[in-house]
Amino acid sequence: MADYTPSSIEPRWQRIWSERRCFEVPDLPERPRFYCLEMLPYPSGRIHMGHVRNYAIGDVMARFKVMRGFDVMHPMGWDSFGLPAENAAIQRGMHPKEWTESNITDMRGQLVRMGFAYGWSRELATHRPEYYRWNQWFFIQMFRRGLAYRSLRRVNWCPECATVLANEQVEAGVCWRCGTVVTQKELEQWFLRITRYAQELLDDLETMTGWPERVVTMQRNWIGRSEGAFVDFPVEGGAPLRVFTTRIDTIFGATFLALSPDHPVARDVMAGSSQATDVERFLQEHRNAPVGEKLSAEREKAGVFSGRYAVNPFTGSRIPIWIANFVLMEYGTGAIMGVPAHDDRDFEFATLYRLPIARVIATGDGTDPPLPFTTDEGRTIESGRFSGLPRGRARQAMIGWAEAHDFGQGSVQFRLKDWGISRQRYWGTPIPMIHCPACGVVPVAESDLPVLLPEDVLLTGKGGSPLQTSPTFAKVSCPTCGVAARRETDTMDTFMDSSWYFYRYLDPANTTAPYRPELARAWFPIDLYIGGITHAILHLMYARFFSMVMRDLGLGAPGEPVARLVCQGMVLKGGAAMSKSKGNVVAPDDMIEKYGADVTRLFVLFAAPPEKDLEWSESGIDGLHRFARRVWRIVDAHAAAVAGSPMCARPSGAAALELRRKAHQTLTRVTDDIDRRLHLNTAIAAVMELVNALYAFAPAEEGAEAMSGRPDEDRAVLGESLEILAVCLAPFAPHLASEAWELLGRKDLLATHKWPEADPAMLATATVTVVVQVNGKVRGRVEVPQGADEGSVLDAVRSDARLRGTVFPDGGGRIARTVYVPDKLLNVVIAA
């Protein structure tokens, strides 16, 4: 008997799958299609257990659908632009491209060794010009449609390194590299107008039933739609101030206005007033506050009186204008009306600075709750002609009044902001724009794409955009008028790269278009997309946005690219995410060496359902190793004895019939668990049960000799059951399953073998066990023919000596009623 040696089995099958191109699909599907996608990795150097889990889940689905006869698009690629490559370059003097390409080679090898069924001919890497030229092309299309524009934006700035910092590079308010306190600076940046699609992005969420509820909720909150109104407050001796409010029904209680310290008129409002020096000091302090602190809700409220007054357009009363640190410039208009009686924040602020508090909402039952009263109940009071209205009616009436008198209008605001894509980084897609002194900002001619990332740059981690250090890159002549002009030296946010890559897989070699639209029409939407919950908001929002834009560009994209989304949980060790800094990393390569790829796959799939976090456990993986060896031994022991046995659909022996039932029931369970429920852990549990049943029927230790003395039908059923075992295992442990298939004498490839249908006759049993309850408590069980009616079950209960006394205490006189669920349960209710 040979040992189970994954180190010799696995590479052989990997070679066969690759040589026979088992997982390559035609550009246009010829059979029913299934697009199975996993989030592409950043090529950091090594795959980790999180990747293994993510890709193992996708691989089960892809392999299963291949066997079910689908044309399965199951591609893999590399999200290969990004900061780590640049840092590696700075630290080790290696070019980012060299570092990235070498990592890709290593990681591809690791994925192959895991036995994942990718169509590698479609592999892409986003740092390659043949890919990123289409980022540039999309950018230009968006620019032409007004979807890309320039604007000032505050960025994190390290004065020591003289460089822009990404949010991740700001640690507790200081520069990650040199520890200097990070300040803010305004720079001209490129933006994509995702807000144009805000309403559609929100509306579609209602229909996205294939997405996890929590992701839908997160996206809805992120879009953050609120209905309200703009109101202009006249300012004494100045231009009116516009505020946004969702609570215009409380406007009669507005006792102050508050401006964000970042509001463009904050400085002007107080010019010449007696408060000028106080305001100046306040603004100065605000500007110097560390970035992290500035946005925190726990921050103490603070403000300063501007010295000016505005007029409430509804009441005509004079109210002070304050500048307050809790007012955000980024939302609404950067100015608010303060209604302390009906807003927690305004209340806190008014209390702090002793501003008046005026109740204008009452419940009308004489038991008005204490202020601030912020719920949506009640009616207006002290609100002039609008008094006595329910909140909703008051809002309508007041907006109408403001519109009629031309000092306000109803409006919808979104929390979602336009997407700033400029990065002052090297390792990204160059933004294909040219700054011409005569024509302004113009796009590079499409025939000149791609704008190649220059090689002759200095990477120091200091200073502005690295592309500026190239002696040749920025010098260009204007594509419109020909005069000397300057090339844009910023690069794109790498989220651009990952927003549409799943379309490029369809047509990765296309040199004249990002892809052929008819291919998108044939393959989209993606049937199953699997990835980490960390991308629930940004990546998936951008991907949806891009898909809408691509649809509107006539590229055959559906508005929503992903039909079903699965977010797998994290892989933990010792209760914490595996990370280098914690030193709790388990390397997939070590696991392959120790247990093999199949066992590693089985473990990550068995230990927890896909959506839950998975706690790594060494003894847990031992259990799966044992299981794999059990499978191996039972196949190895009986393969010779069962080879060539004809099928036996209706064995006469009880044990053989029982085994055949078990095999076909397992097939049904596994099929349903994978296809409908995506409960991969219970699918594996079902296969384990089948293996246990096989051992009970024909222990491996007795081997071929014992089987040779058994009836033909035993050998036939054993052979069939072993084949079903191989089939059921094929998506999870494909190498072991393929090897078993071959041992059993099958000449075709299991990976592309047709997934069988269970024999319906084996799914039903002649008799069923019906649970007998008294008043809902289990009192026993009876065996009855399947489909038996209530009377027969009661007869069975009466003929059971033990049950009779419990169920019919005085011959049945006190039975109030019975509840019968056919083939399942009989509940006898006995009156007290």
Added chain:
RNA sequence: GCGAAAGUGGCGGAACUGGCAGACGCGCCGGACUUAGGAUCCGGUGGGGCAACCCAUGGGGGUUCGAAUCCCCCCUUUCGCACCA
């Protein structure tokens, strides 16, 4: 603070539509085979009485013939957002 998800044996988890709680695996206990076992196989394993029975799915209430599952309140944990006017 707001929002979402989850809470089941010693552990990971199962129980699909309200119908036998604890599938499957780990661990543990016992047995077989053995010079030996950290290999393998077989059996046992929620708790209490050790028998018929009783108790048990974070806690408390409710709906129901029947609740891990549905409803209400509370507790705990995790995640997301965090002054969004």
